[in-house]
Amino acid sequence: MKRTSRDIRTAHRYEVLRQVIAASPASRQGLASATGLSLATVATLVGELLDLRMISEVGFEDSAGGRPRGLVAVNASGGALIGVDIAETYVHVELFDLALTVLARADEEMRPGESQPERVVGVVAAAIASVVARAGVAPDRVLGVGVSVPGQVDRDTGVAEYAPNLDWHDVPLLDLLAEHTPYPLHLDNPLRACVVAELWFGAARGHEDAVVVNLGTGVGAGLALGGGLHRGVSNSAGEWGHTTLVLNGRLCHCGNHGCVETYVGAPGIMQNLHELSPSSALLHPGNQTATIDALARAAAEHDPVALKTVQDTARYLGAGIADLINLLNPEVVVLSSWVASRLGEPLLDEVRRVVSRHALGRPLAATGIVLSPIATDPVCLGAATFALEGALRTVGQRQETVRGTAPARSRTAPPS
Amino acid sequence: MKRTSRDIRTAHRYEVLRQVIAASPASRQGLASATGLSLATVATLVGELLDLRMISEVGFEDSAGGRPRGLVAVNASGGALIGVDIAETYVHVELFDLALTVLARADEEMRPGESQPERVVGVVAAAIASVVARAGVAPDRVLGVGVSVPGQVDRDTGVAEYAPNLDWHDVPLLDLLAEHTPYPLHLDNPLRACVVAELWFGAARGHEDAVVVNLGTGVGAGLALGGGLHRGVSNSAGEWGHTTLVLNGRLCHCGNHGCVETYVGAPGIMQNLHELSPSSALLHPGNQTATIDALARAAAEHDPVALKTVQDTARYLGAGIADLINLLNPEVVVLSSWVASRLGEPLLDEVRRVVSRHALGRPLAATGIVLSPIATDPVCLGAATFALEGALRTVGQRQETVRGTAPARSRTAPPS
Ligand SMILES: [Zn+2]
Ligand SMILES: [Zn+2]
Numbered sequence: 098m099k100r101t102s103r104d105i106r107t108a109h110r111y112e113v114l115r116q117v118i119a120a121s122p123a124s125r126q127g128l129a130s131a132t133g134l135s136l137a138t139v140a141t142l143v144g145e146l147l148d149l150r151m152i153s154e155v156g157f158e159d160s161a162g163g164r165p166r167g168l169v170a171v172n173a174s175g176g177a178l179i180g181v182d183i184a185e186t187y188v189h190v191e192l193f194d195l196a197l198t199v200l201a202r203a204d205e206e207m208r209p210g211e212s213q214p215e216r217v218v219g220v221v222a223a224a225i226a227s228v229v230a231r232a233g234v235a236p237d238r239v240l241g242v243g244v245s246v247p248g249q250v251d252r253d254t255g256v257a258e259y260a261p262n263l264d265w266h267d268v269p270l271l272d273l274l275a276e277h278t279p280y281p282l283h284l285d286n287p288l289r290a291c292v293v294a295e296l297w298f299g300a301a302r303g304h305e306d307a308v309v310v311n312l313g314t315g316v317g318a319g320l321a322l323g324g325g326l327h328r329g330v331s332n333s334a335g336e337w338g339h340t341t342l343v344l345n346g347r348l349c350h351c352g353n354h355g356c357v358e359t360y361v362g363a364p365g366i367m368q369n370l371h372e373l374s375p376s377s378a379l380l381h382p383g384n385q386t387a388t389i390d391a392l393a394r395a396a397a398e399h400d401p402v403a404l405k406t407v408q409d410t411a412r413y414l415g416a417g418i419a420d421l422i423n424l425l426n427p428e429v430v431v432l433s434s435w436v437a438s439r440l441g442e443p444l445l446d447e448v449r450r451v452v453s454r455h456a457l458g459r460p461l462a463a464t465g466i467v468l469s470p471i472a473t474d475p476v477c478l479g480a481a482t483f484a485l486e487g488a489l490r491t492v493g494q495r496q497e498t499v500r501g502t503a504p505a506r507s508r509t510a511p512p513s
Numbered sequence: 514m515k516r517t518s519r520d521i522r523t524a525h526r527y528e529v530l531r532q533v534i535a536a537s538p539a540s541r542q543g544l545a546s547a548t549g550l551s552l553a554t555v556a557t558l559v560g561e562l563l564d565l566r567m568i569s570e571v572g573f574e575d576s577a578g579g580r581p582r583g584l585v586a587v588n589a590s591g592g593a594l595i596g597v598d599i600a601e602t603y604v605h606v607e608l609f610d611l612a613l614t615v616l617a618r619a620d621e622e623m624r625p626g627e628s629q630p631e632r633v634v635g636v637v638a639a640a641i642a643s644v645v646a647r648a649g650v651a652p653d654r655v656l657g658v659g660v661s662v663p664g665q666v667d668r669d670t671g672v673a674e675y676a677p678n679l680d681w682h683d684v685p686l687l688d689l690l691a692e693h694t695p696y697p698l699h700l701d702n703p704l705r706a707c708v709v710a711e712l713w714f715g716a717a718r719g720h721e722d723a724v725v726v727n728l729g730t731g732v733g734a735g736l737a738l739g740g741g742l743h744r745g746v747s748n749s750a751g752e753w754g755h756t757t758l759v760l761n762g763r764l765c766h767c768g769n770h771g772c773v774e775t776y777v778g779a780p781g782i783m784q785n786l787h788e789l790s791p792s793s794a795l796l797h798p799g800n801q802t803a804t805i806d807a808l809a810r811a812a813a814e815h816d817p818v819a820l821k822t823v824q825d826t827a828r829y830l831g832a833g834i835a836d837l838i839n840l841l842n843p844e845v846v847v848l849s850s851w852v853a854s855r856l857g858e859p860l861l862d863e864v865r866r867v868v869s870r871h872a873l874g875r876p877l878a879a880t881g882i883v884l885s886p887i888a889t890d891p892v893c894l895g896a897a898t899f900a901l902e903g904a905l906r907t908v909g910q911r912q913e914t915v916r917g918t919a920p921a922r923s924r925t926a927p928p929s
Contacts, residue, residue, distance in 0.1 A: 105549050133521050249875040258875060306746050318840065322738050329842020330722050331879035336839035339873060341832045343760045344771075353871055355760075416757045423752035424734065424840075426745020455769055457755060459665040459674060463747035 107490050108325070109134055113142045114151060114171075114489065115297055118196060121170035122155045143169055150175040151195060171196050177234045178484045179242040179280065180477035181221055182287065184435075185262045185314035186386055188217065190224035191477040192232045195485075197298065199473055201232040209383060214257075214268045222277030240488040241281040243480030245290045246270060247315050249333050255284045261350045262314045283480075283487040287311060288335035290479025291433045291469075292319035292326050297482060299431065299471045306427040309469075310337075310418060312436035314385060316358040316365075318421060338362065342417055360413035363389055363436050370406045377402055386435075393439045407443050414444075415451025418466065422452065426460045433469040434476075441468060523906050524741070525550055529558045530567060530587075530905065531713055534612060537586035538571045559585055566591040567611060587612050593650045594900045595658040595696065596893035597637055598703065600851075601678045601730035602802055604633065606640035607893040608648045611901075613714065615889055617648040625799065630673075630684045638693035656904040657697040659896030661706045662686060663731050665749050671700045677766045678730050699896075699903040703727060704751035706895025707849045707885075708735035708742050713898060715847065715887045722843040725885075726753075726834060728852035730801060732774040732781075734837060754778065758833055776829035779805055779852050786822045793818055802851075809855045823859050830860075831867025834882065838868065842876045849885040850892070857884060 109132070116131045117123050125143055129136045146152045146169075153172045157165035173196040182189040188205045203224035207217070221244070229236060248260035255271025271282045291309045292301070301307035301321050309319040318337035320327040327334050338358035339351045346355025347368070359365045363385040370380055370392065379395055379402065381387035395403035418430055432445060449466050456464075469475055525548070532547050533539050539547075545555045562568045562585075569588040573581035589612040598605040604621045619640035623633070637660070645652060664676035671687025687698045707725045708717070717723035717737050725735040734753035736743040743750050754774035755767045762771025763784070775781045779801040786796055786808065795811055795818065797803035811819035834846055848861060865882050872880075885891055 249873065259873070304746075306743075320841075322743060323741075325739075327722075327738060327841075329876065329879075330720075330844045331842060331875055333873070333875040333879070334840065334842035336842075336873055336876065339839050340836040341758060341871070344758060344762070344829075344832065346760070351873065413760075416760065420756040423755050424750065425736075425743075426747055426750035426752075428746045455757070457665065457675070457749070457752055457767065459747055459749040460745065460752065463745075463749070 107486075109138060110142050110145065110489050111486055113139060114146055114485070117146070117152050117169060118171050119297060119302065121196075122158075122168035123170070124158055124160075124166040124168055126160075126166055173198065176240040176488070177229075177232065177238050178240055178481040178488075179225055179228065180290075180474075180479070180481035180484070181225070181242060181244040182290070182474055182476035182480060183217060183221065183244065183246045183263075184287070184476075185212070185247065188220050188224065189474045189477050190221065190228055191474065191481065192228040192234065193478070193481045197478060197481065200234070201228040203227050212263045212265075214265060214270065214273060217263075218270070218273045218277065221274060225278050225280070236279065239280045241283060241484030242278065243283045243285065243290070243483035243487070244270065244274065245285055245287045245476045245480045247287055247313075249336070250284050250286050252284055252332055255282065257284070281484070281487060281491070283483045285332075285480065285483050286317075286335075287313070287434070287476045287479075288317040288319035289326055289328065289332075290319075290476045290483065291431075292321050292335075292479070293482045294471055294475035294479035295319075295431050295433070295469065296321050296326070298478065299469055299475065300429055300467050301431060304428040306425060307429045307431060308418075308421050308425060308427045309431045309433050310414075310421075310437070311434040312361060312363075312414075312432060312440075313434040314363045316362045320425070322425070337417070337421070340417065340420070342413060357413065357417045361410055361417070365413075366392070366406065366410050366436070369409045370402070373405055373409065374402045379403060379406075389436055389439050393441065396440070396443045404443065407440060408447050410440075411444060411447030411451050415448045416455055418448060419452045419455030419461075422456045422460045422464050427464055430464060430466045431469050432466070433471075437468060523902075525554060526558050526561065526905050527902055529555060530562055530901070533562070533568050533585060534587050535713060535718065537612075538574075538584035539586070540574055540576075540582040540584055542576075542582055589614065592654050592656040592904070593645075593648065594656055594897040594904075595641055595644065596706075596890075596895070596897035596900070597641070597658060597660040598706070598890055598892035598896060599633060599637065599660065599662045599679075600703070600892075601628070601663065604636050604640065605890045605893050606637065606644055607890065607897065608644040608650065609894070609897045613894060613897060616650070617644040619643050628679045628681075630681060630686065630689060633679075634686070634689045634693065638690060641694050641696070652695065655696045657699060657900035658694065659699045659701065659706070659899035659903070660686065660690065661701055661703045661892050661896045663703055663729075665752075666700050666702050668700055668748055671698065673700070697900070697903060697907075699899045701748075701896065701899050702733075702751075703729070703850070703892045703895075704733040704735035705742055705744065705748075706735075706892045706899065707847075708737050708751075708895070709898045710887055710891035710895035711847050711849070711885065712737050712742070714894065715885055715891065716845055716883050717847060720844040722841060723845045723847065724834075724837050724841060724843045725847045725849050726830075726837075726853070727850040728777060728779075728830075728848060728856075729850040730779045732778045736841070738841070753833070753837070756833060756836070758829060773829065773833045777826055777833070781829075782808070782822065782826050782852070785825045786818070789821055789825065790818045795819060795822075805852055805855050809857065812856070812859045820859065823856060824863050826856075827860060827863030827867050831864045832871055834864060835868045835871030835877075838872045838876045838880050843880055846880060846882045847885050848882070849887075853884060 129139045152169045155170040173194040178193045190203045192201045246257045249258045257268040295301035307321040316338035339356045343355035347359035349356035379391040545552045568585045571586040589610040594609045606619045608617045662673045665674045673684040711717035723737040732754035755772045759771035763775035765772035795807040
């Protein structure tokens with residue numbers, strides 16, 4: 098499938114806004130050199146973004162010998178974006194201004210057995226209403242809501258096709274949510290949300306090729322290749338958690354044996370701990386969060402069982418990451434999501450050690466492995482940027498419609 | 514590392530020439546819609562390629578209601594390109610015209626123990642002289658020579674850093690070769706050569722995301738992502754052969770255990786056969802080519818040992834390919850190189866069966882698995898296109914030099 102001129106134009110518009118958000122204020126000349134686009138193209142796109150009030154003129158900078166250059170900056174109050182992170186053990190909802198600063202947040206725990214779609218939709222809709230009210234934002238200024246659900250999703254139809262850890266199959270999530278919330282809705286998954294968060298604000302900024310390894314209940318590897326998110330042909334790239342690491346190994350819920358996820362996802366880590374010390378006090382059966390928290394605290398205190406569990410986990414994780422480095426030759430591998438942030442440096446150190454034994458010399462020398470530097474929930478942040486991207490695409494569609502081409506394809510709720 | 518404007522311009526020039534070669538004759542309007550570039554950009558690039566005599570004006574086509582559109586086509590005799598495929602068991606050298614049609618070919622076998630760099634360089638240099646003479650091409654019309662060596666290579670310095678199956682370490686191959694041959698030289702490896710061959714002329718044509726699985730003595734996965742070759746940050750992407758498939762499995766020459774290559778490379782397949790039937794008459798110890806040929810013939814005659822060997826090989830290969838499909842979500846997976854072409858349909862059928870059991874539903878549904886349709890050596894073809902790309906980059910450098918920017922970085926031999 099070739100990208101159309103419209104796709105390319107949307108990508109360029111997005112790239113310019115991303116640069117303005119990353120480094121305001123900016124001149125058109127600076128944006129042209131940062132994006133590789135021509136000055137004429139940048140000037141046109143800046144004009145569109147000014148018309149949309151997403152950015153504004155904020156003054157001038159001197160240019161050696163030439164006339165002063167106009168500067169633009171993101172217009173933070175020009176709109177609001179909402180990011181929703183539906184995970185196996187929680188729902189997080191955050192409301193952002195256009196500079197992607199959090200204005201309000203709602204966190205809900207989800208206990209096992211509480212993840213029926215209708216129930217989750219109710220929780221999400223209430224949290225959205227709550228953050229809008231608490232941020233004091235007028236509803237007509239909410240440009241969109243990005244929703245992240247683990248597993249395989251269809252962005253065009255808004256259906257969560259397969260979320261094994263939630264036991265969801267073909268859930269028409271956006272249709273259900275549209276009954277309770279009036280804003281344009283955009284569906285994607287946490288792998289891709291985290292990549293975008295790292296590309297805009299985190300450890301992948303300024304890198305062409307990065308891998309964001311997501312360690313939560315499930316496991317995946319979001320890919321930034323050639324400076325942008327790699328979605329694959331049907332938007333399902335990144336399903337690294339179901340890579341065979343141990344032929345005939347542990348049974349995975351996907352039906353295969355020996356998947357990476359069964360060794361380094363939160364339940365897999367619990368099993369690593371259980372195999373090492375079945376009666377360990379660190380083990381909280383049925384409670385992933387409590388167990389990972391206990392492991393993290395004990396590892397910080399040099400508890401030998403905790404350290405050995407981290408080592409065992411890193412042996413699998415490091416072998417898998419070495420494979421990603423050999424295959425993709427990225428500049429940076431980012432460890433993200435809640436399990437990575439809680440196990441932190443002890444896990445990172447062990448992973449680096451294992452990777453340096455397993456990876457080939459040339460790709461290894463070119464790669465750094467780091468923890469995500471994003472302090473808030475990267476999935477909410479990334480989901481909000483998908484909503485922003487959706488809003489920018491809608492602009493393109495309005496323009497294209499005038500010029501008589503194909504109608505809108507992206508899934509949005511009816512206008513409120 | 515951001516791409517510079519010069520990189521982008523070279524890529525666009527290359528993309529336009531690729532379209533002309535793929536579908537001559539072409540109008541500027543047709544090239545603009547096929548590449549997604551603006552008509553103005555295409556017109557400029559077409560002008561450059563006309564100046565270089567790489568393409569020529571060949572007439573006009575009617576355009577409904579408008580004035581006739583000028584057509585351009587590749588100028589086949591406007592230059593010659595040479596592709597060199599240095600493999601573990603042979604050296605192939607082919608000379609192409611600018612339409613990438615083979616005009617002359619030289620094949621040399623390499624027996625074990627004959628792969629010392631000086632010896633190989635002598636063979637390659639003689640073969641290059643031979644194809645130039647036999648094609649009757651004037652030496653000043655040879656635009657360049659692309660050389661492919663397995664393993665990790667440094668394109669900028671022309672050094673073959675690590676070719677384990679040849680037992681080469683830091684061989685300054687292009688410097689050695691430049692002593693014997695006067696043409697501009699470009700080094701890369703077979704994974705990337707095969708990707709480019711498939712993108713231009715094979716099963717990846719018109720696809721955004723493709724994986725080319727190379728099955729020879731060594732094994733790798735060349736990647737086409739976003740419509741172009743994915744090199745990675747230090748040009749070593751694709752080292753899929755050293756992916757851990759069996760934790761603590763067979764020892765690999767890379768130092769790890771259980772690498773894909775130890776099960777599906779030619780020596781790995783010989784071991785699969787040996788484990789199944791140690792005294793099989795199909796086994797030609799020390800001779801990969803003879804053994805794979807014998808296996809292919811016997812499988813075609815439904816020999817049960819041969820079929821079981823293919824099945825065992827496909828079990829490993831299919832699991833590994835399913836992992837690639839889950840991770841990258843490509844439109845097509847191409848099985849390439851000599852082992853794949855000899856084992857052919859029986860291997861393909863088994864691989865498809867295994868993949869359909871292992872891959873996740875959504876990426877599986879979007880992917881086809883095929884044998885490479887390229888009848889000649891795809892590595893020579895791809896290496897020749899690297900030489901073409903190098904020639905186009907040189908154009909860019911000359912222009913840039915006039916405008917005062919950075920000097921040439923690509924490795925070329927002194928002018929003849
Ligand atoms: Zn699995
Ligand atoms: Zn290996």
